[in-house]
Amino acid sequence: MRQILIIAAKELRDGLRNRWVVATTGLLAALALTLAFLGAAPTGSVNVDPLAVTIVSLSSLTIFLVPLIALLLSYDAIVGEVDRGTMALLLTYPVARWQVVLGKFAGHLCILGFATVAGYGIAGLALQLTGSGDPGAWAAFAAMIGSSVLLGGVFIAIGYLISTLVRDRGTAGGIAIGVWLLFVLLYDMALLGVLVADQGRTLTASTLNVLLLLNPADAYRLLNLAGSQAVSGFAGVAGLGASTGLGAAALLGALLAWIVLPLTAAMALFTRRQV
Amino acid sequence: MSAETVQLLGVSRRYGHQVAVNAVDLTLRAGECIGLVGHNGAGKSTLMKLMLGLIRPSEGSVRVFGEDPAAGAAARARRELGYLPENVALHPSMTGAETLAFYARLKRQPVAANAALLERAGIAQAAHRRVGTYSKGMRQRLGLAQALLGNPRALLLDEPTSGLDPALRQHFYEIIGELRRNGTMVLLSSHALAELEGQVDRVVVMNQGRKVADGSIADLRRLAAIRPRIRLHLPMAPRAVVNGADPWAGWAAAPGGAMELSCAEDELSGVLRGLPATARDIEILRPSLDELYAAFQTGAA
Numbered sequence: 001m002r003q004i005l006i007i008a009a010k011e012l013r014d015g016l017r018n019r020w021v022v023a024t025t026g027l028l029a030a031l032a033l034t035l036a037f038l039g040a041a042p043t044g045s046v047n048v049d050p051l052a053v054t055i056v057s058l059s060s061l062t063i064f065l066v067p068l069i070a071l072l073l074s075y076d077a078i079v080g081e082v083d084r085g086t087m088a089l090l091l092t093y094p095v096a097r098w099q100v101v102l103g104k105f106a107g108h109l110c111i112l113g114f115a116t117v118a119g120y121g122i123a124g125l126a127l128q129l130t131g132s133g134d135p136g137a138w139a140a141f142a143a144m145i146g147s148s149v150l151l152g153g154v155f156i157a158i159g160y161l162i163s164t165l166v167r168d169r170g171t172a173g174g175i176a177i178g179v180w181l182l183f184v185l186l187y188d189m190a191l192l193g194v195l196v197a198d199q200g201r202t203l204t205a206s207t208l209n210v211l212l213l214l215n216p217a218d219a220y221r222l223l224n225l226a227g228s229q230a231v232s233g234f235a236g237v238a239g240l241g242a243s244t245g246l247g248a249a250a251l252l253g254a255l256l257a258w259i260v261l262p263l264t265a266a267m268a269l270f271t272r273r274q275v
Numbered sequence: 276m277s278a279e280t281v282q283l284l285g286v287s288r289r290y291g292h293q294v295a296v297n298a299v300d301l302t303l304r305a306g307e308c309i310g311l312v313g314h315n316g317a318g319k320s321t322l323m324k325l326m327l328g329l330i331r332p333s334e335g336s337v338r339v340f341g342e343d344p345a346a347g348a349a350a351r352a353r354r355e356l357g358y359l360p361e362n363v364a365l366h367p368s369m370t371g372a373e374t375l376a377f378y379a380r381l382k383r384q385p386v387a388a389n390a391a392l393l394e395r396a397g398i399a400q401a402a403h404r405r406v407g408t409y410s411k412g413m414r415q416r417l418g419l420a421q422a423l424l425g426n427p428r429a430l431l432l433d434e435p436t437s438g439l440d441p442a443l444r445q446h447f448y449e450i451i452g453e454l455r456r457n458g459t460m461v462l463l464s465s466h467a468l469a470e471l472e473g474q475v476d477r478v479v480v481m482n483q484g485r486k487v488a489d490g491s492i493a494d495l496r497r498l499a500a501i502r503p504r505i506r507l508h509l510p511m512a513p514r515a516v517v518n519g520a521d522p523w524a525g526w527a528a529a530p531g532g533a534m535e536l537s538c539a540e541d542e543l544s545g546v547l548r549g550l551p552a553t554a555r556d557i558e559i560l561r562p563s564l565d566e567l568y569a570a571f572q573t574g575a576a
Contacts, residue, residue: 003381006380010366014366014369017369086364088324089363089364089421091327091329092327092329092356093382094353094354094382274330275324
């Protein structure tokens, strides 16, 4: 445990020093503030809570941005250190390889978690202070932030798996971009295409459920857009979420599994890797 | 606790078809200072990585303090080991003091003792600068400080002095000398045998993954069987002997009017005693360490 914390603290300090923390927090805060004020404008005099609308737009932003940030943070974590030669020295210390992976994961998750909580929190507070926030929507807002961190964790874990699989940093970066494109863009497009082509003849609702859980970005989307009554009213795809019958527990479970499985695989592979 | 700090039995390590280390038996004992010599790619670094448990042998067994260093439970053995990799890589964004503190915590050593260590390695004045701004010599000093954390009982130094200026090299050997007096086993690799003279108790010569020689430098000379030569000047050329034994039989003329005789090591003192009082500038020429090394590398010995 001690060794994991030492490594996590080092990653965190690296993140502070190379401005990762500042840059991501700033980016997320700026985008969240923009969405909060511009995105809430069309609600106008209709009796709609701006915070709820912000949740919808922010979670759509998160699906694109947070996985990208997480993959950029993590793809280099193992292969980069092996490449630079710092890993060989680290592993001669009394620290197990799984502790190295877990420590780095904890550190990177802290960086991403801080950026998300601070960045989105600023937007939420700003809405509240301008007097347009509904206290009732705060629970959904907090859940959105929490699940965003979870989504980041998923892609950090996937990034580590990539990082332990390949021998070259460039390859790791390329695969990371590919993974991002696949989960964030291509998967949904393909799913939509299949649904349209199939016209509901062979694809049952339960098959669709499984397909949605197989993509962590979709699990996150459903969790946030269908999770709260106040929110689901304005989300375009909310109807889908409501009809899938996937509970919040199943969606959270899917996200957690998407963290645990790649991370475990990364540890197992790294233990056998030659440094 | 056995005196064998490191024991390798029939260790081979293959990378695909390439054999990096081939059937090496090697025992390193506590308090010894051993030089590991060989060309680039002779298997020196691979041998160290095997001892550190970074890689596993394809065949044979590696024991460090009686444990398998590649086993997960080798944490105890690793706390007793110090390692300085070839071209040590450190995190450029951390300062020297932070780097050392990070490694000290991992080794469960008090961070408070680091200042003395930085002082000893000679980088105390640069401790609060980022490692990215360090010169090669300073990185190497910091690397040595890191290897010395927690007074390890065994130190593995991979080409610690390559690329260092002579003054720094001297400083390195002073520190190594101190450690050896305190009973630490020091294994240091180099590709120059000459550099190790007077610094090590024993030399292990590697060639293409095989151990080709193991012993003190004097042992190596004997093994290489390159005969010493005696060279001297005489005030006048020796007269030809008509009858009786010629005292200068076997001597040959050398450049500059000198005489030279090649003989076996155990004949040396006898020959010297038989020299006339008029002999001047008597020199005993032994093969240089470079010649010795070349003899082992070409397989002459």
